[in-house]
Amino acid sequence: MATLSQAHPGPGSPANVVSLSRVSKIYRVGSTDVKALAGITMAIPSNRFSIVIGASGSGKTTLLNLIGCIDAPTDGTVEVCGESVTQLRDDALADFRARNIGFIFQNFSLVPVLTAYENVEYPLMLLGMTASPRRLRAMAMLEAVGLAEHAHRFPNELSGGQKQRVAIARALVKRPTLVLADEPTANLDSATGASIITLMRQIQAELKTTFIFASHDAQLISHADDIFAIRDGTLLEHRVETRQ
Amino acid sequence: MNLLLKIVLRSLLRNRRRSIMTGSAVAAGSLALLLFGGFTHYIFSGLETGNVQRNGHLTVFHSGYFLFGDGNPAAYGISDYRGVMKLIRADPVLQPMINVLTPTQSVVGIAGNFSGAVDASKTFLGIGVIPSDRERMRLWDPYDTRAGQAPETRMVDTQESVGLIGFGMARVLGLCGPLRLQGCPPMPDMSAARDDKSPVNADVLDLANRDTTAQAGTTIDSPQIQLLAATADGAPNVVSLMVAGVERQGVRELDDNYVIMNLPLAQQLVYGRGEHKVTGIVLQLERTSQMPAARARLATLIRQHRLPLEIRDFSDLNPFYGQVVRLFSGIFLFIALVMGMIVLFAVVNTMTMNVMERTNEIGTTRALGVRRSGIRRQFLLEGMLTGVIGAAIGSLLAIVVSLAVNHAGLTWIPPGNAQAIPLRVDVLGEPGLIIGAWLGLVLVATLAALLPANRAARLSVVDALRHV
Numbered sequence: 001m002a003t004l005s006q007a008h009p010g011p012g013s014p015a016n017v018v019s020l021s022r023v024s025k026i027y028r029v030g031s032t033d034v035k036a037l038a039g040i041t042m043a044i045p046s047n048r049f050s051i052v053i054g055a056s057g058s059g060k061t062t063l064l065n066l067i068g069c070i071d072a073p074t075d076g077t078v079e080v081c082g083e084s085v086t087q088l089r090d091d092a093l094a095d096f097r098a099r100n101i102g103f104i105f106q107n108f109s110l111v112p113v114l115t116a117y118e119n120v121e122y123p124l125m126l127l128g129m130t131a132s133p134r135r136l137r138a139m140a141m142l143e144a145v146g147l148a149e150h151a152h153r154f155p156n157e158l159s160g161g162q163k164q165r166v167a168i169a170r171a172l173v174k175r176p177t178l179v180l181a182d183e184p185t186a187n188l189d190s191a192t193g194a195s196i197i198t199l200m201r202q203i204q205a206e207l208k209t210t211f212i213f214a215s216h217d218a219q220l221i222s223h224a225d226d227i228f229a230i231r232d233g234t235l236l237e238h239r240v241e242t243r244q
Numbered sequence: 245m246n247l248l249l250k251i252v253l254r255s256l257l258r259n260r261r262r263s264i265m266t267g268s269a270v271a272a273g274s275l276a277l278l279l280f281g282g283f284t285h286y287i288f289s290g291l292e293t294g295n296v297q298r299n300g301h302l303t304v305f306h307s308g309y310f311l312f313g314d315g316n317p318a319a320y321g322i323s324d325y326r327g328v329m330k331l332i333r334a335d336p337v338l339q340p341m342i343n344v345l346t347p348t349q350s351v352v353g354i355a356g357n358f359s360g361a362v363d364a365s366k367t368f369l370g371i372g373v374i375p376s377d378r379e380r381m382r383l384w385d386p387y388d389t390r391a392g393q394a395p396e397t398r399m400v401d402t403q404e405s406v407g408l409i410g411f412g413m414a415r416v417l418g419l420c421g422p423l424r425l426q427g428c429p430p431m432p433d434m435s436a437a438r439d440d441k442s443p444v445n446a447d448v449l450d451l452a453n454r455d456t457t458a459q460a461g462t463t464i465d466s467p468q469i470q471l472l473a474a475t476a477d478g479a480p481n482v483v484s485l486m487v488a489g490v491e492r493q494g495v496r497e498l499d500d501n502y503v504i505m506n507l508p509l510a511q512q513l514v515y516g517r518g519e520h521k522v523t524g525i526v527l528q529l530e531r532t533s534q535m536p537a538a539r540a541r542l543a544t545l546i547r548q549h550r551l552p553l554e555i556r557d558f559s560d561l562n563p564f565y566g567q568v569v570r571l572f573s574g575i576f577l578f579i580a581l582v583m584g585m586i587v588l589f590a591v592v593n594t595m596t597m598n599v600m601e602r603t604n605e606i607g608t609t610r611a612l613g614v615r616r617s618g619i620r621r622q623f624l625l626e627g628m629l630t631g632v633i634g635a636a637i638g639s640l641l642a643i644v645v646s647l648a649v650n651h652a653g654l655t656w657i658p659p660g661n662a663q664a665i666p667l668r669v670d671v672l673g674e675p676g677l678i679i680g681a682w683l684g685l686v687l688v689a690t691l692a693a694l695l696p697a698n699r700a701a702r703l704s705v706v707d708a709l710r711h712v
Contacts, residue, residue, distance in 0.1 A: 071706045094610065097611060098613020105709070107604075111605055112258070112605065113250075113254035114250070123612050126613045
């Protein structure tokens with residue numbers, strides 16, 4: 001049953017994994033300034049399956065990029081996992097991403113020269129984990145997404161659904177606080193998309209990881225705990241779904 | 245295997261054709277550098293060997309001889325040269341370095357053939373040597389550049405009036421027939437042009453025969469020439485030289501004037517019945533690397549004993565050596581620069597294409613938490629590996645080609661030489677060259693990757709992820 005709510009709970013609360021305060025993002029395209037986000041203030045609760053919806057060009061991807069610390073706001077502050085990331089330098093942001101954030105991309109974005117297993121192992125290497133626990137963790141994650149038998153295949157030997165499963169395993173293997181997924185089902189057929197959503201939902205429930213999606217996918221929206229609707233770079237509404 | 249290295253190696257293999265082309269450019273650079281470097285080194289070794297065989301490493305002269313002595317060698321003779329040689333030979337520092345220590349006497353004058361139908365004369369540049377010492381000097385060949393050179397047996401210490409002349413000198417003096425020289429045209433019959441034997445030439449012949457006793461063992465067929473020179477006192481003197489054969493010289497001017505004789509004969513010509521001196525005391529060392537130490541020690545000895553002597557090395561005596569070394573070094577540097585540029589552009593081009601093709605991958609890995617420095621390292625490593633593998637293949641090819649050339653039995657006549665010597669490319673004997681070329685090309689390849697690697701590292705993560 002769906003209920004409508006405004007900001008649940010408020011920005012800055014420890015229960016929020018992401019807090020944005022008056023965040024603007026302006027891109028310069030040629031000689032024109034394009035306002036992707038216009039002073040948006042919002043908070044995303046932790047351990048939830050949240051989705052950002054909106055029309056094309058509404059600022060969904062920009063919002064996810066800012067939350068994912070791969071882009072910087074023109075104005076305002078962004079707090080992720082309790083840390084203000086706006087002032088962090090590039091190396092510190094890279095380290096922050098390595099520790100706290102997992103990414104799932106629309107086009108899977110696996111490293112083509114690494115096998116499925118090595119792609120999953122990669123984030124753990126960036127964290128400096130030693131070989132033995134790294135191997136165990138990566139294989140366990142591949143098993144969790146049902147790809148243990150394809151561990152030594154390269155991305156070009158996998159189907160789209162299998163690639164996205166590897167991407168999910170890669171995003172979750174380091175047990176991040178936050179997983180960001182931009183249109184994760186856009187390049188999959190509906191059956192595969194549904195299975196991927198179910199998989200992510202299961203893992204989220206098991207690992208208590210916060211998932212934030214940007215998507216138009218109705219299936220995905222139907223699974224969301226929090227729905228953030230944005231338009232023209234501003235937050236239109238925050239709807240909290242209650243499930244029984 | 246380290247994951248970064250795995251990514252780099254597999255990326256190189258993934259773009260196999262491009263990697264092979266770039267690696268081939270590096271290999272070709274390495275091959276060209278090593279082959280030319282090996283050939284250059286062999287030329288340097290050959291020139292050094294030739295010079296040291298003829299002139300030794302160091303020569304002790306009377307002060308001023310080097311600058312002014314050619315005009316009047318007799319005036320710059322070293323008195324008590326045996327004492328000086330004894331001093332050098334007895335020195336504990338010099339003794340272990342010396343291979344040959346021998347005196348020489350330079351002489352300039354007029355050589356004439358006034359016997360029989362021929363009546364010809366010309367100026368000569370002569371050198372008096374001790375044949376056994378000279379033969380030992382000719383055996384000096386630490387670089388094995390002239391393997392198989394026949395020993396010179398026509399001059400011996402005991403036959404003091406026997407000597408050799410240049411091929412050109414033999415031709416001018418009409419000795420082609422008597423010496424049975426191949427390719428030497430006989431002198432045209434000029435008897436119609438002269439009335440009678442010149443009375444001056446007859447006097448010279450008579451004077452020479454008076455002072456020269458026939459040497460036991462000299463072949464009766466050996467032609468004889470007369471050498472006329474001014475003694476140290478300025479008086480004319482003449483001796484007879486039994487010509488045992490010719491010794492071709494690489495430079496025509498020298499070949500037309502060259503006379504080599506036994507030291508006592510040269511001394512008799514220059515000093516007559518006066519004190520016999522020499523113009524130079526030649527030191528041939530065991531190794532050229534000992535030259536600075538030997539020179540310094542000699543200078544100390546000369547200073548300590550207040551001797552009016554000066555020291556010159558073989559490059560002073562033969563500026564041609566330094567000129568050739570500088571010329572070939574310049575060419576080598578030029579080739580190295582060209583090869584470096586080719587490798588630089590090849591690697592820059594390949595790495596730029598790699599960065600463009602893998603922009604999305606760069607964005608992904610940056611999003612996963614790889615720092616800018618990690619991206620830079622990855623592409624630098626890729627450039628470096630291209631250099632490492634390409635240069636290694638080039639080095640191996642150069643070694644194989646050099647061995648093939650060295651075993652092909654090819655010969656060549658280097659500038660300034662009269663005889664053909666084996667053509668060799670000395671790559672294996674030059675580990676410094678191999679390591680230097682390899683390191684240089686790896687460095688160039690790595691530096692070439694720096695620009696694209698920096699570009700990759702500076703990419704915005706968002707822009708990179710958007711790149712299709």
